Amino acid sequence: MRIELEKRAERSKTLAWASPVIAVLATMVTGGLIFAALGKPPLAALWVFFVEPFASLWSLEELVVKATPLILIGVGLSVAYRANVWNIGAEGQLTAGALLGSTVPILFNAWNTPATLLAMLVLGAIGGMLWALIPAVLKIKAGANEILVSLMLVYVAQLLLDWLVRGPWRDPHGYNFPKSVAFENWQTMPTIGEGRLNLGIFIAVLIAVVLAVVMRRTIKGYEVRVMGEAPRAGRFAGFSADRMVLFSFLLSGGLAGLAGVIEVASTVGQLQPNISPGYGFTAIIVAFLGRLDPVGVVIAALMLAASYLGGEAAQIALGISDKAARVFQGVLLFWVLACDTLILYRPRLVRGPTAEAAR
Amino acid sequence: MSGSAAADLEASASSADEYLVEARGIVKRFGAFTANDHVDLGVRPGEIHALLGENGAGKSTLVKMIYGSLQPTEGRFFWKGAPTVITDPASARRLGVGMVFQHFSLFEALTVAENIALALPGPLDMKALTTRIRDLSLDYGLPLEPRATVADLSVGERQRIEIVRCLIQEPKLLIMDEPTAVLTPQEADQLFLTLERLAGEGCAVLYISHRLEEVKRLCHAATILRHGKVVARVDPRAETAASLARLMVGADVHAIRPKHARIAGPTRLHIERLDLPATGPFSVALRQVTLELRAGEILGIAGVAGNGQSEFFDAVSGERTVERDGAVVIDGHACGHLGVSERRALGAAFVPEERLGHGAVPAFSLSENVVLTRHATCEDSGRSRGGFLDFGRSRSTAERVSEAFDVRKGKPDPEARSLSGGNLQKFVVGRELDRRPTLLVVNQPTWGVDAGAAALIRQALVDLAADGSAVLMISQDLDEIFEIADRIAVISRGRLSPAYDAHVMTLEKIGLLMGGAHGGSDRVEEAARLREADGHAH
Known part of the structure; x- marks a missing residue:
């Protein structure tokens, strides 16, 4: 008796949507086993991890705040990955966007009008694009592997940020802490209500909706999908692979940069050595869990945001390391990719001898 | 079910011991799809046995099971009358089964001898092997230089490597999967001589093909498959090509209606001394390709696979652009630098x-x-x-x-x-x-397509030309080219021969052109042979 995978003639539409659900359930089971192995009551731990983030108004608000950058980066990455362009360096583009956007409040601190915020957002997107342009151009001109180049540039951007906030951009009145001046009024995102909820989520959802329409209903979205599925056919259709690499990197990099500047202009409120708990990497999981579809990404971003909150809650309530959240995210990505096999293959129990047994 | 199987066993018991290999009641399912449905096949020593069928009839599946790379879902194989389970290609080779695949498995960067050594078990003396390859290949009329690098060899020579690789292991059964698909007519003739000699020495040959003329000429027996089932066992020498085709397809294949007159319309495609560099070590450079195609005609480009056909197609379609605008002229518009979309806008498809x-x-x-x-x-x-x-x-x-x-x-x-x-x-x-479209460029229009669909597609091409469009058809299938082309040119090593009227073209002449006989003054002898062939045709 053995299990054979059998290729389906067509991809299964049902499983295309069921696969992330199965993946989430499998992650919970795996998570329960990990908790049990750590000597924690599995059910209670799962409750803290997966249910409590949705249980109070405060945590729901915080969920949306954490989902905002994940949505922005995730939709950009989902388009790039659809085109088979592997931008792994969104974290670096986020940092670059935050840096360029912050030049406005740091270097022109006196300017404080609605246009200030607009300039910050635009510069943030441009910063991400410029950072993403490096792996794109190296891939087109020199055939360099975009995965390695974009990933390595993450650390370059983070070290640049570190140097700036400890050096030239350090707040002169900041008691030598490695921080820039605090951003105020129109140097920050307008908030909604009393908490940390801000305008960013509306920008994120609006962009997700626009990209959903672009991907489904326009020739550009069609081009992205053709180039990802069958580049040879894309060339036959008259599309250019190089232009697609450039487009994918500019779009995903620009959105990561925008997420970066929104983050420093809202929850962080200034530049400091750590401005993101790895949103740019988590967004890779978001993109895959959301089926590389902008609408799916919005849902997946809320899920992954919950894992950040759950990780914090588990740290407080159960004394589990905050690394637990990253472990969960990794387990989730594993199950998402594993379950995707079911879309193209059907598992089947086979009786009878295997090739080895017959020998 | 079990009753009929028992009856089958009884019926074949009398003749079982004279078969070298026998398949009884072989079933192979891939999920819901049944590729082989209770197939029986027997091959005797010294017999060239044809396995006939359309694409998808289950021929390849059956021989892959004999060669051990697939396992049957039901049924058994018998080797010299004894039930045998062939678990993998290595055990098939130990039994004495050799197979030459349609798609070669050769390392292009290695030499002939190294490629052959890789297939042999145990430690080797390369010097002895080199001598043996040279002797064996000369002996069977398949001359090979053991020290040549595979990348430099033609497709026909590569096939010889595969054959010699089997012969060196002294097989009792040689399986050949569509061997002539990649050969010039002359190379095919040479192959037939080799196979006949092998059969004369007692080796059985299982010959997969859908080229009926060569099966009639070469094979002693034929098993015909249709939709995974055996529909007939015949002696091909006693059949006609039409009767074999009917058995394969299960219906009459209707002949193409010829178009009436050739219209000498305006030039739709003009290619003028087109040069295209190779993109890699295994790609073919185009050199000085020139042709003119008029409205209302079908120009066929014959040639053995890998002689620059796909590079030529890319250059005409605009998937690869060329520096000189005038190298490709569609409908009077010089468009060497235009991409595929712009060329489509000019009416090309x-x-x-x-x-x-x-x-x-x-x-x-x-x-x-x-x-x-x-x-x-x-x-x-x-x-x-x-x-x-x-x-x-x-x-x-x-x-x-x-x-x-x-x-x-x-x-x-x-x-x-x-x-x-x-x-x-x-x-x-x-x-x-x-x-x-006013211009259609099509590469291998009916490659790997069943006979019914092929007839429909060829008819559509003929009708399109009759309506006043120009058709450029690149094809390896000479029957197809002779069936519908008005003029025929041959591509060989990136060079295109002049186009000749179809009615003065002969198989022999195409074969010489495939060998590159139009190459220039250094090929005087070949050119003389070509002129001779020309003379025969008139």
């Missing part, structure tokens, strides 16, 4: 060799695949000026194409990869013909 992944996106539905070649010209693709797509419109286009070209599909708008080769090819050709 293109059908590449590879259906899946080049002519169509496998994971896309047919309606989405309509957009692929039509979005640039906006015709019925569903694309609006603003860049939006209306898949309702592309769906109705797909439906119209499917109806006109008899594309059979399981549901209204299936993914391209779920269609059979023949049906997808009908769709890909139909999608272009539906645009009423």
Whole structure:
């Protein structure tokens, strides 16, 4: 008796949507086993991890705040990955966007009008694009592997940020802490209500909706999908692979940069050595869990945001390391990719001898 | 079920011991699809046994089981009368089965001797092996230079390596999968002599083909498969090509209606001394390719695979552009630097060799695949000026194409990869013909397509030319070229011969041109032979 995978003639539409659900359930089971192995009551731990983030108004608000950058980066990455362009360096583009956007409040601190915020957002997107342009151009001109180049540039951007906030951009009145001046009024995102909820989520959802329409209903979205599925056919259709690499990197990099500047202009409120708990990497999981579809990404971003909150809650309530959240995210990505096999293959129990047994 | 199997056993028991290899009641299922349905086959020593059938009839599946690379779902194999389980290709080779695949498995960067050594078990003396390869290959009329690098060899020579690699292991059964598909007529003749000699020495040959003339000429027995079942066992020497075709297809294959007169219309495609550098070590450079194609005619380009056909197609379609604008002129417009979309806008249409992944996106539905070649010209693709797509419109286009070209599909708008080769090819050709192009360039129009679909596609090409369009057809299938082309040119090592009228072309002449006989003054002898062949034709 053995299990054979059998290729389906067509991809299964049902499983295309069921696969992330199965993946989430499998992650919970795996998570329960990990908790049990750590000597924690599995059910209670799962409750803290997966249910409590949705249980109070405060945590729901915080969920949306954490989902905002994940949505922005995730939709950009989902388009790039659809085109088979592997931008792994969104974290670096986020940092670059935050840096360029912050030049406005740091270097022109006196300017404080609605246009200030607009300039910050635009510069943030441009910063991400410029950072993403490096792996794109190296891939087109020199055939360099975009995965390695974009990933390595993450650390370059983070070290640049570190140097700036400890050096030239350090707040002169900041008691030598490695921080820039605090951003105020129109140097920050307008908030909604009393908490940390801000305008960013509306920008994120609006962009997700626009990209959903672009991907489904326009020739550009069609081009992205053709180039990802069958580049040879894309060339036959008259599309250019190089232009697609450039487009994918500019779009995903620009959105990561925008997420970066929104983050420093809202929850962080200034530049400091750590401005993101790895949103740019988590967004890779978001993109895959959301089926590389902008609408799916919005849902997946809320899920992954919950894992950040759950990780914090588990740290407080159960004394589990905050690394637990990253472990969960990794387990989730594993199950998402594993379950995707079911879309193209059907598992089947086979009786009878295997090739080895017959020998 | 068990009763009939027992009866089968009894019936074959008397003749069982004279078969070298025998298959009884072989069933092979891939999921819901049954590739082999209770197939019985017996091959005697010294017999050249043809396995005939259309594409998808289950020939390759059956021989892969004999060669051990697939396992049957039901049924058994017998080797010299004893039940045998062939678990893998290594145990098949130990039994004495050798196989020459349609697609070669050779390392291009290694030498002939190294490639052969890789297939042999145990430690080797390379010097002795080199001598043995040279002797054996000369002995069987398949001359090979053991120290030559595979990348430098022609397809015919590469096939010789595969054959010699089998012969060196002294096989009792040699399986050949469509061996002549890649050979010039002269190379095929040489191969037949070798096979006849092998059979004379007592080696059995299982010969897979759908070329009926050569089966009639070469084989002593034939088993015909249709939809995975054995439909007939015949002596091919006593049959006609038509009767064999009828058995294979299960119906009469209707002959192509010829178009009446050739219209000498305006020039639709003019290629003027086109040069194209090779993109890699295994790609072919085009040199000084020149041709002129007029409205109303079909120009066939014959040639053995890998002589620059796909490079030529890319240069004509605009997937690769050239520096000099005048090298490619479509309908009077110099367009060497124009891309494929701009060339389509000039009224040209293109059908590449590879259906899946080049002519169509496998994971896309047919309606989405309509957009692929039509979005640039906006015709019925569903694309609006603003860049939006209306898949309702592309769906109705797909439906119209499917109806006109008899594309059979399981549901209204299936993914391209779920269609059979023949049906997808009908769709890909139909999608272009539906645009009423003034110039159609098609590479291997009926490659890997069943006889019914092939006839439909060829008829459509003939009708298109009769309506005043120009058709450039690149094909390895000489029967196809002779059937519908008005003029024939031959491509060899990136050079194109002049085009000759089809009625003065002979198989022999094409064979010489395939060998590169039009190359220039250094090939005086070949040119003389060609002139001689010319003389025979007149």
